[in-house]
Structure formats: structure tokens, C-alpha cells
Amino acid sequence: MHPRLTNRCSRIEPEPPPLLYAWLARGTWFGRIYQRYLGDLAGNQPQGARLLDVGTGPGVLMGQINRKRPDLSLVGLDKSYGMISQARRVSKGLGGPLMAWVVGRAEALPFPSAFFDLVLATMSLHHWDHPVAAVVEIMRVLKPQGRAWIYELNRDASLRDIKNYAREEKLPSMLVYLVFNFVRWHSALKEVDFAQVFHRAGVPEWQLQQVHHIFWRAEIQIDAFSGRKRLQ
Numbered sequence: 001m002h003p004r005l006t007n008r009c010s011r012i013e014p015e016p017p018p019l020l021y022a023w024l025a026r027g028t029w030f031g032r033i034y035q036r037y038l039g040d041l042a043g044n045q046p047q048g049a050r051l052l053d054v055g056t057g058p059g060v061l062m063g064q065i066n067r068k069r070p071d072l073s074l075v076g077l078d079k080s081y082g083m084i085s086q087a088r089r090v091s092k093g094l095g096g097p098l099m100a101w102v103v104g105r106a107e108a109l110p111f112p113s114a115f116f117d118l119v120l121a122t123m124s125l126h127h128w129d130h131p132v133a134a135v136v137e138i139m140r141v142l143k144p145q146g147r148a149w150i151y152e153l154n155r156d157a158s159l160r161d162i163k164n165y166a167r168e169e170k171l172p173s174m175l176v177y178l179v180f181n182f183v184r185w186h187s188a189l190k191e192v193d194f195a196q197v198f199h200r201a202g203v204p205e206w207q208l209q210q211v212h213h214i215f216w217r218a219e220i221q222i223d224a225f226s227g228r229k230r231l232q
């Protein structure tokens with residue numbers, strides 16, 4: 001028995017069409033969001049770290065990480081062959097020590113244990129069929145002292161949060177409000193969603209951070225000394 005997330009997406013499980021999604025991902029709206037993830041990520045990784053992006057979609061964010069941090073080994077995984085085809089196309093010409101695209105499921109990651117320094121998942125968890133199994137897998141593939149960052153939209157973001165986000169992005173508040181409300185019921189998550197998933201995955205400690213006003217970021221850290229896996 002696995003928990004049902006409170007967003008509607010988890011019940012109807014629509015798949016974004018890869019071509020359309022790849023086009024959107026290269027556009028301004030997604031670009032601004034990726035810049036925020038990138039700002040969080042790029043300065044925080046040790047030289048030569050190994051990073052896995054679960055539910056990478058068309059791989060646009062991975063391409064941006066590669067341009068900013070060509071020393072990192074990057075692996076993008078998605079269950080959709082169409083998304084991975086787009087990622088291969090979009091990333092042509094990019095280099096680095098390792099840049100690999102893998103068709104696979106978050107719930108059964110095709111990698112050895114303790115393999116990655118960082119596991120990333122952006123706007124993907126709310127699509128996963130079995131988020132508990134996926135979180136267990138993510139913890140398995142993390143190295144001792146590795147960590148995972150899971151980003152999702154915050155369904156409980158307030159009007160003030162939306163306005164602050166719009167102000168920082170220099171966008172009309174009304175436009176951001178309308179777009180956010182259009183996606184919030186289908187895609188955004190509540191704190192209770194993370195609580196259920198992490199509890200059932202056996203994560204002993206966790207907390208969520210509200211970042212960039214309208215997002216959640218859950219961080220899973222592997223504690224090298226006790227071997228415990230925890231969220232902060």
C-alpha cells in the first residue's frame with residue numbers, strides 16, 4: 001500500500017508530451033526556474049561530483065548544469081523514451097567527464113548502491129507511481145555523505161509568496177497568480193505529501209524548506225557516521 005499524493009496529477013497520471021515539453025523547457029518561464037535551481041546547485045558541488053537527475057525530462061536543466069560545471073559527471077534518467085530522445089538531441093555537443101541519458105524508473109534505479117554524490121529530482125516526484133519505493137532507491141544510490149534535492153511546487157504558497165516571486169522575476173503579479181493557480185491543483189504538493197512518503201520510506205528525520213517563495217526543496221542527507229539517512 002503506498003500513499004496517494006494530494007495533487008490530482010498522481011491520480012490521473014498524465015504524461016507531458018516530450019516535444020511540447022522540450023519546447024517549453026527551452027522557453028523563458030522554465031528557463032527562469034532552471035536558473036534558480038542552477039543557482040542553488042552549481043556552487044555547492046565538490047569538484048568532479050557525480051549527479052543523477054531523476055525524471056530529467058528533456059534534459060535542459062542538465063545541459064545548463066553541464067555548461068556551468070563541466071567538471072561534474074551527469075546522468076539523466078527518465079521513464080519516457082520520448083523525453084530521453086529529446087534530451088539526447090538537446091545535449092548534442094555538450095561534454096564533460098560523463099554525460100549519460102538512461103531510460104528507467106525512479107522506483108528501480110539501474111545503478112549500483114552508493115554511486116552518486118547528489119540526486120536531483122525537479123517537478124517529478126508528483127508524477128511517480130510509487131514515490132516511497134523511489135525515495136528508498138534514491139537513498140540506496142547515494143554515497144555516504146551524499147544528498148538528494150527534491151524540488152516541487154508548494155501548493156500552500158500564499159498570495160504574498162506569489163507576489164514576491166513575481167516581483168523578483170519582474171513579471172506581472174496577476175499573470176504569475178493565474179499561471180500558478182492553473183498548475184497548483186494538478187502539480188503542486190502539500191507538506192503532508194512529503195510527510196507520508198518519507199515516513200513510509202523509513203526516513204527517520206526530515207524537514208522541508210520553502211525556497212524561491214513558491215517551491216519546496218526536500219534535502220536527503222546520508223550521515224556517513226551513523227549510516228542513518230535523514231532529511232533536513
Ligand SMILES: C[S@@+](CC[C@H](N)C(=O)[O-])C[C@H]1O[C@@H](n2cnc3c(N)ncnc32)[C@H](O)[C@@H]1O
Nearest residue numbers: 055056057078079080105106122123124127128
Ligand atoms: C514535469 S516533468 C519534469 C522534467 C524536468 N525534471 C524538469 O524539471 O523540467 C516530469 C518528468 O518525470 C518523468 N517521470 C514520471 N514518472 C517517472 C518515474 N516513475 N521514473 C522516472 N521518471 C518519471 C516524466 O516522464 C517526466 O519527464
